[in-house]
Amino acid sequence: MCSDRIRLASLHSKITSAEQAAALVKDGMVVGMSGFGGGGDAKVIPRAMAERARQGNLKITLITGASLGSGLDGIMSDAGLLARRMPFQGDPVLRKAINEGKVLFIDQHLSQVVEQIRSGALPSPDIAVIEAAAITEQGHIVPTASVGNSATLALLAKQIIVELNLSSSPHLEGLHDIYIPEKRPGRTPIPLTKPCDRIGTAAIEVDPAKIAAIVLCESPESAATILPPDEETQVIANHLIRFFEQEVEQGRLPHNLGPLQVGVGSIANAVMSGLLHAPFTDLVQYSEVLQDSTFELMDAGKLKFASGCSITLSADCGKRVFPALEHYKDRLVLRPQEISNHPEIARRLGVLAINTALECDIYGNVNSTHVCGTKMMNGIGGSGDFARNALLTVFVTKSIAKGGAISSVVPMVSHVDHTEHDVHILVTEQGLADLRGLAPRERARVIIDNCVHPDYRPALNAYFEEACTRGGQTPHLLERAFDWYSNLEQHGHMLKP
Amino acid sequence: MCSDRIRLASLHSKITSAEQAAALVKDGMVVGMSGFGGGGDAKVIPRAMAERARQGNLKITLITGASLGSGLDGIMSDAGLLARRMPFQGDPVLRKAINEGKVLFIDQHLSQVVEQIRSGALPSPDIAVIEAAAITEQGHIVPTASVGNSATLALLAKQIIVELNLSSSPHLEGLHDIYIPEKRPGRTPIPLTKPCDRIGTAAIEVDPAKIAAIVLCESPESAATILPPDEETQVIANHLIRFFEQEVEQGRLPHNLGPLQVGVGSIANAVMSGLLHAPFTDLVQYSEVLQDSTFELMDAGKLKFASGCSITLSADCGKRVFPALEHYKDRLVLRPQEISNHPEIARRLGVLAINTALECDIYGNVNSTHVCGTKMMNGIGGSGDFARNALLTVFVTKSIAKGGAISSVVPMVSHVDHTEHDVHILVTEQGLADLRGLAPRERARVIIDNCVHPDYRPALNAYFEEACTRGGQTPHLLERAFDWYSNLEQHGHMLKP
Numbered sequence: 001m002c003s004d005r006i007r008l009a010s011l012h013s014k015i016t017s018a019e020q021a022a023a024l025v026k027d028g029m030v031v032g033m034s035g036f037g038g039g040g041d042a043k044v045i046p047r048a049m050a051e052r053a054r055q056g057n058l059k060i061t062l063i064t065g066a067s068l069g070s071g072l073d074g075i076m077s078d079a080g081l082l083a084r085r086m087p088f089q090g091d092p093v094l095r096k097a098i099n100e101g102k103v104l105f106i107d108q109h110l111s112q113v114v115e116q117i118r119s120g121a122l123p124s125p126d127i128a129v130i131e132a133a134a135i136t137e138q139g140h141i142v143p144t145a146s147v148g149n150s151a152t153l154a155l156l157a158k159q160i161i162v163e164l165n166l167s168s169s170p171h172l173e174g175l176h177d178i179y180i181p182e183k184r185p186g187r188t189p190i191p192l193t194k195p196c197d198r199i200g201t202a203a204i205e206v207d208p209a210k211i212a213a214i215v216l217c218e219s220p221e222s223a224a225t226i227l228p229p230d231e232e233t234q235v236i237a238n239h240l241i242r243f244f245e246q247e248v249e250q251g252r253l254p255h256n257l258g259p260l261q262v263g264v265g266s267i268a269n270a271v272m273s274g275l276l277h278a279p280f281t282d283l284v285q286y287s288e289v290l291q292d293s294t295f296e297l298m299d300a301g302k303l304k305f306a307s308g309c310s311i312t313l314s315a316d317c318g319k320r321v322f323p324a325l326e327h328y329k330d331r332l333v334l335r336p337q338e339i340s341n342h343p344e345i346a347r348r349l350g351v352l353a354i355n356t357a358l359e360c361d362i363y364g365n366v367n368s369t370h371v372c373g374t375k376m377m378n379g380i381g382g383s384g385d386f387a388r389n390a391l392l393t394v395f396v397t398k399s400i401a402k403g404g405a406i407s408s409v410v411p412m413v414s415h416v417d418h419t420e421h422d423v424h425i426l427v428t429e430q431g432l433a434d435l436r437g438l439a440p441r442e443r444a445r446v447i448i449d450n451c452v453h454p455d456y457r458p459a460l461n462a463y464f465e466e467a468c469t470r471g472g473q474t475p476h477l478l479e480r481a482f483d484w485y486s487n488l489e490q491h492g493h494m495l496k497p
Numbered sequence: 498m499c500s501d502r503i504r505l506a507s508l509h510s511k512i513t514s515a516e517q518a519a520a521l522v523k524d525g526m527v528v529g530m531s532g533f534g535g536g537g538d539a540k541v542i543p544r545a546m547a548e549r550a551r552q553g554n555l556k557i558t559l560i561t562g563a564s565l566g567s568g569l570d571g572i573m574s575d576a577g578l579l580a581r582r583m584p585f586q587g588d589p590v591l592r593k594a595i596n597e598g599k600v601l602f603i604d605q606h607l608s609q610v611v612e613q614i615r616s617g618a619l620p621s622p623d624i625a626v627i628e629a630a631a632i633t634e635q636g637h638i639v640p641t642a643s644v645g646n647s648a649t650l651a652l653l654a655k656q657i658i659v660e661l662n663l664s665s666s667p668h669l670e671g672l673h674d675i676y677i678p679e680k681r682p683g684r685t686p687i688p689l690t691k692p693c694d695r696i697g698t699a700a701i702e703v704d705p706a707k708i709a710a711i712v713l714c715e716s717p718e719s720a721a722t723i724l725p726p727d728e729e730t731q732v733i734a735n736h737l738i739r740f741f742e743q744e745v746e747q748g749r750l751p752h753n754l755g756p757l758q759v760g761v762g763s764i765a766n767a768v769m770s771g772l773l774h775a776p777f778t779d780l781v782q783y784s785e786v787l788q789d790s791t792f793e794l795m796d797a798g799k800l801k802f803a804s805g806c807s808i809t810l811s812a813d814c815g816k817r818v819f820p821a822l823e824h825y826k827d828r829l830v831l832r833p834q835e836i837s838n839h840p841e842i843a844r845r846l847g848v849l850a851i852n853t854a855l856e857c858d859i860y861g862n863v864n865s866t867h868v869c870g871t872k873m874m875n876g877i878g879g880s881g882d883f884a885r886n887a888l889l890t891v892f893v894t895k896s897i898a899k900g901g902a903i904s905s906v907v908p909m910v911s912h913v914d915h916t917e918h919d920v921h922i923l924v925t926e927q928g929l930a931d932l933r934g935l936a937p938r939e940r941a942r943v944i945i946d947n948c949v950h951p952d953y954r955p956a957l958n959a960y961f962e963e964a965c966t967r968g969g970q971t972p973h974l975l976e977r978a979f980d981w982y983s984n985l986e987q988h989g990h991m992l993k994p
Contacts (some may be wrong), residue, residue, distance in 0.1 A: 084936070099969050104936035107970070109885075109918055119847075119888050120749035121921065121933035184847035184888065185751065189686030252617035254682065343886060344841040350616075350681035365913070373978075374969030380918060388606075388885060389840060391616050391681065414975060416862070416913035421606055421877060424618065436618035439581070439601035472596050472871030473604070478911060478979040481870075486976045 005164055006214065008139040014214045021161045021213035022048035025127055030061045032125035032153030036310035036337060037090075037264060037289040038069025040146030042131045042163040043219040046072045053081035060084075063117075063125060065148020065309070065337055066110060066288075066381060067091065069222025077103055086122070087113045088379035099375045107369060107376065110288070111341035111385040114152035118183075127212075128157035130204070132164050133172040139208025140201075143176055144168045145221055145322075146310035147336045151178045151204045159212040167218040171325040174202050176334045192345055195259050195286040195307040198333060221322065223315035226292060229270035232398050232429040236267055237274030239432045240354070240394065243425070245279065253352070253392065259286035261346070261386045262293075263355035264312075267396045269293055271354055276300055286351055288340055288382045290332070292317040298331060307333045309340040341385035350391035355383040357395040359408045360426055360451075362444040362464055363474055364435050366395050366418040372485050373414025380417050387422045399428035399453040405493045407456040409447060411463045412481040426451050440474040459495055502661055503711065505636040511659075511711045518658045518710035519545035522624055527558045529622035529650030533807035533834060534587075534761060534786040535566025537643030539628045539660040540716040543569045550578035557581075560614075560622060562645020562806070562834055563607060563785075563878060564588065566719025574600055583619070584610045585876035596872045604866060604873065607785070608838035608882040611649035615680075624709075625654035627701075629661050630669040636705025637698075640673055641665045642718055642819075643807035644833045648675045648701045656709040664715040668822040671699050673831045689842055692756050692783040692804040695830060718819065720812035723789055726767035729895050729926040733764055734771030736929045737851070737891065740922070742776065750849070750889065756783035758843070758883045759790075760852035761809075764893045766790055768851055773797055783848055785837055785879045787829070789814040795828060804830045806837040838879045843886035850887035852880040854894040854915075856905045857923055857948075859941040859961055860971055861932050863892050863915040869982050870911025877914050884919045896925035896950040902990045904953040906944060908960045909978040923948050937971040956992055 006012055022045055025031060031049075035041035046068070052058050053076070062082055067073065067090035074093030076082050085094065087108035098105040108116070116122040130150050134142040143150050144165055154160050179200030181187055191199050229237065247253040257280055262268045272293030275283065285294060285306040292314050297303035311334065313321055321328065339345065346353075357366045358377060368383050369376060387393045395418070397408045408428065420440065426433040431450035435443045448460050467475035484494040491497055503509055519542055522528060528546075532538035543565070549555050550573070559579055564570065564587035571590030573579050579591070584605035586592065595602040605613070613619040627647050631639040640647050641662055651657050676697030678684055688696050726734065744750040754777055759765045769790030772780065782791060782803040789811050794800035808831065810818055818825065836842065843850075854863045855874060865880050866873060884890045892915070894905045905925065917937065923930040928947035932940045945957050964972035981991040988994055 101938060101965065101968065104939065105970055106934060106936050107918070112918075115844075115888075116933070120747070121889075123934065184845070185755065186690070187845050187847075188690055189688065189841075189845065191686065193683070193685055250617070258682065343844060344686075347612075347840060348681070348684050348686065350684075370969075370971055373975050374964075374967065374971055374973050376970035384885075384916075384918065388881075391612075392618075414973075415971065416916055419881075419913055419916075421604070421609075421881065421914075436613070437603060437620065439603050441598060442601065467871075468598065470871065471598065472867075473602055473873035474867055474871055474912065476871050476911075478870050479983045482975040482978065 002166060002216065005166065006135045007137045008135055008208055011135055011139060011208060011211055011214060014211055015216060016213045018044040018048035018215045021045055021215045022052050024159060024161060024212055025049055025060060027058050029126040030063065030123045032128040032157055033062060033064045034130045034143065034146065034148060034150040035068045036065030036146035036148035037067055037312045038222040038224055039310035039312045040131050040144045040148065041068045041070065041072055041222060042129045043070060044217045045129050045161060045163050045215055046076055050076045050079035050081050053079040061123060063113065063153065065146060065150065067378065088381050090378040095376060105376060107379045109380060109384045110337050110382040111343065114149050114338050117156060125153050125157040127159045127161060128154040129161045129163065130154050132162045133168040133170065135162065136203050139211065140203035140205050142173045142203045144172055147176055147178065147334045148309055149337060151180060151336050154204050154206050160206060160210045161213045161215065162211055163215050163217055165217055165219060167220060169322050169325045171329060175329055175332060176202055178204055178336060179339055190339065190342060190344055193348065195284045195349065196305045221318055223318055224291065224312045226269050226314050227266040229273055233267045233270035235429040236396050236427050237270045239427050240271055241274050241278045243432050256280060256282040256284065258352045258391060259284050259349045261287045261351045261353045263383060264289050265356045267356050268354055272297065275302060286349055288337065295321050298328060305331050307335060307340065309335050309337040341382045343385060343389045346386055346389035351386060352392050353386035353390035354394045354396060355387065357397040359410055359413055360395060360397065361410050361413040362447050362460060363440045364420045364423040364426060364443050364447065365413045365416050366423055367413040367415045368417040370415035384418060387418050392424055393422055394425040394427060395423055396427045399430045399451060404455060406488065407453060407494050409452045409456065409460065410484055411460065412476060414482060414485060441468065499663060499713065502663065503632045504634045505632055505705055508632055508636060508705060508708060508711060511708055512713060513710045515541040515545035515712045518542055518712045519549050521656060521658060521709055522546055522557065524555050526623040527560065527620045529625040529646065529654055530559060530561045531627045531640065531643065531645060531647040532565045533562030533643035533645035534564055534809040535719040535721055536807035536809045537628050537641045537645060538565045538567065538569055538719060539626045540567060541714045542626050542658060542660050542712055543573055547573045547576035547578050550576040558620060560610065560650065562643060562647065564875065585878050587875040592873060602873060604876040606877060606881045607834050607879040608840065611646050611835050614653060622650050622654040624656045624658060625651040626658045626660065627651050629659045630665040630667065632659065633700050636708065637700035637702050639670045639700045641669055644673055644675065644831045645806055646834060648677060648833050651701050651703050657703060657707045659708055659711045661711055661713050662716060663713060664717060666819050666822045668826060672826055672829060673699055675701055675833060676836055687836065687839060687841055690845065692781045692846065693802045718815055720815055721788065721809045723766050723811050724763040726770055730764045730767035732926040733893050733924050734767045736924050737768055738771050738775045740929050753777060753779040753781065755849045755888060756781050756846045758784045758848045758850045760880060761786050762853045764853050765851055769794065772799060783846055785834065792818050795825060802828050804832060804837065806832050806834040838882035840882060840886045843883055847888035848883060849889050850883035851891045851893060852884065854892040856907055856910055857892060857894065858907050858910040859944050859957060860937045861917040861920040861923060861940050861944065862910045862913050863920055864910040864912045865914040867912035881915060884915050889921055890919055891922040891924065892920055893924045896927045896948060901952060903985065904950060904991050906949045906953065906957065907981055908957065909973060911979060911982060938965065
């Protein structure tokens with residue numbers, strides 16, 4: 001039945017049910033799973049594991065690439081399966097459990113997860129659960145719509161469960177480029193010098209004897225929900241594209257803007273869509289998640305190559321792209337997230353990084369993760385990998401949220417994910433602040449003048465001016481730095497009524 | 498007279514006085530200068546420039562490697578010469594001017610300075626002032642006790658002033674390894690795979706036609722003030738060395754601990770001295786500043802190779818080492834700070850990074866720069882380059898300061914330089930907190946139990962426990978997070994009397 005999908009005959013005997021495969025997972029185990037941003041998740045085995053947890057004592061540490069799609073994180077959390085979860089998530093049910101302290105969440109730079117497992121800083125997986133499009137003649141695993149951390153998780157795990165997705169495109173084979181950095185000491189440079197370089201193998205070269213179970217399924221890929229650009233995101237994209245035009249004109253950016261990294265989310269998506277009508281051609285992407293916009297730009301002849309570690313598409317776009325994968329394949333590569341996000345490569349290539357801020361402050365520090373300083377939203381993801389090492393680092397956000405009750409620019413961010421050192425450009429629908437080469441007091445002036453909503457500008461000006469009277473490299477009124485959060489809690493608005 | 502020091506005869510006509518050389522510097526210029534941590538500074542020309550500023554209108558932007566020695570930053574600041582200063586300083590007079598807003602200070606990751614000049618994010622130098630030990634037959638510049646940013650500053654400047662230090666050791670020639678990463682796009686990997694690799698040239702290959710003036714001097718190298726270990730720093734070193742022993746035993750660190758990066762300062766110095774009596778051999782350094790401890794460990798047969806970008810020694814150690822440089826030369830290399838601190842190399846080599854924190858918080862965020870959140874101490878320096886990319890990242894600090902009026906562990910740091918993601922190990926004289934793989938609530942428990950001074954432990958416990966009742970991934974009481982700084986200001990003690 002599936003001899004083209006499992007080409008090592010001796011593995012046919014490993015085919016089993018999701019329930020029996022899930023029974024291999026024991027209480028207290030560390031489980032590695034494929035999946036990044038909703039692409040390439042195992043789909044039936046996590047559900048079977050959740051079911052087992054509901055019936056008895058089963059708690060695990062779960063390590064994935066990044067977030068899982070289809071509500072899987074919520075299903076597993078709800079079943080009480082998850083004791084510890086890393087390195088990223090984006091599920092409302094799991095988020096609630098994390099913020100209630102019921103699931104311990106270790107939020108991490110996505111490029112560093114497997115490096116930390118290798119160094120012993122994080123536990124090594126007992127079992128890896130990997131969605132596959134095929135198993136080769138050698139027993140090697142061909143991933144589906146993401147690589148994420150799947151390769152190293154599978155290589156380090158004692159046992160592997162493969163979830164073979166019969167509905168995945170057979171053209172996924174050959175799309176991936178699996179490269180694992182060598183052991184330290186003695187590691188040599190990662191030999192990647194262009195986004196389109198292929199430096200590894202097409203499949204994950206595991207020892208087939210470790211494959212303990214194969215579960216067949218026919219699950220469709222999770223569909224991403226991407227909001228279309230609204231008026232504000234469109235204006236943000238316009239500010240940014242005008243700025244890029246100037247930078248190219250002045251020779252500070254190459255004509256094709258350099259390798260683009262664009263984060264997940266509606267603003268980033270609007271920026272990418274904005275490039276459809278911008279005067280830049282021969283674009284290339286060196287990014288994490290490839291979204292709808294990648295394929296729109298390819299179809300328009302604007303984007304000539306895209307490197308990522310995951311493909312996550314809306315239902316409509318997925319219906320169009322996955323069956324036509326053969327047509328895009330020579331312009332695409334999926335890599336391990338360690339390589340897609342590697343500091344060595346981001347700096348070498350001179351990536352242009354565009355990511356979304358939850359909030360920023362008048363000095364350019366960015367909070368990407370914690371609502372009001374305490375509640376986790378999703379996680380830092382790859383934003384730090386890119387922001388620190390890019391040629392140009394941009395953060396975008398709308399200037400206000402909740403109908404104006406919240407200003408996204410505050411006196412001092414309630415949690416810092418990216419320090420002032422790593423933020424070159426801030427953009428809101430109000431305008432763009434170019435912070436390069438500026439001292440903190442200059443940055444404050446430029447941010448307040450350009451990025452802040454008019455309703456909040458007088459209050460931020462007053463804070464900054466009073467703070468300056470006290471002196472310092474980075475003037476603040478520490479005793480009032482967080483007043484806006486107290487106001488929000490007490491009065492439902494960051495400014496007192 | 499100095500034909501062995503200036504070996505390109507046509508340059509002899511460029512010899513001039515410091516005053517005449519300084520007259521090449523015009524108001525508003527961007528000046529690049531050699532110097533890193535007090536090693537390799539030009540000494541007479543900066544004084545002549547300061548003198549000119551005292552006599553008339555002369556304000557410049559000054560870019561160096563890092564801090565200058567011999568009070569030079571103070572002299573230039575005092576003379577009103579400095580309008581803008583980057584990327585690091587450590588001078589009390591300049592510090593005061595910065596915190597009064599009189600000098601605009603751009604605090605930067607030291608690996609990124611010249612990359613940002615190349616990309617146009619920072620201004621390119623009009624003039625470079627470089628201390629040299631010699632000028633070669635080709636007119637290339639041999640630096641003295643540091644490379645810092647000297648190579649790229651000299652290569653990018655329109656004009657170069659060389660300060661030829663006749664008292665510098667002729668054996669400095671051959672010590673340096675000048676490698677400049679290629680242009681982007683098209684940059685290839687930096688071909689360094691071991692701390693002892695030599696990948697560049699022995700001198701800075703400038704066009705000799707750009708050398709506009711050569712000033713001869715006989716200035717001794719600045720002497721560093723390094724405090725000997727006291728009881729607390731000794732205990733910190735002991736905690737850390739015991740931890741390293743366990744890590745080696747469990748196979749998580751190599752027998753020689755891997756390439757060591759150790760920051761400047763008395764605690765870091767105590768740790769290095771502690772290695773004299775520890776059971777580790779074949780140590781290697783891949784660091785920024787090589788201090789007294791480097792040579793003590795070499796003399797003891799413990800350290801077999803040291804790579805840095807600067808040598809900064811106490812007066813006594815300098816008197817011993819510089820005249821004997823020939824003896825150490827095959828075990829030493831000085832590189833541009835872009836390479837000594839490069840993320841690509843730190844990650845590839847698996848550096849063990851030990852740096853000093855000004856303060857940290859219960860979740861492991863570290864403030865390296867801002868006293869009470871506003872006043873600049875020195876700058877972030879290279880700590881972020883290493884902390885983000887090391888195999889193991891350690892921050893050390895005494896648990897209290899000012900006789901107990903200040904706790905170095907606070908509810909929330911008043912300024913973030915290194916986020917929780919980049920901090921693996923925290924050590925005070927109270928003990929060591931291993932934060933690897935822990936969620937924030939677990940980190941708080943481990944830090945409070947192990948690192949906090951007993952006088953502050955109950956207050957931090959109370960803060961943390963009350964914060965937990967409000968929930969969140971990273972529980973806080975925002976409205977009271979900075980109370981300890983207000984207490985300190987009002988009552989002279991972080992805890993209310």
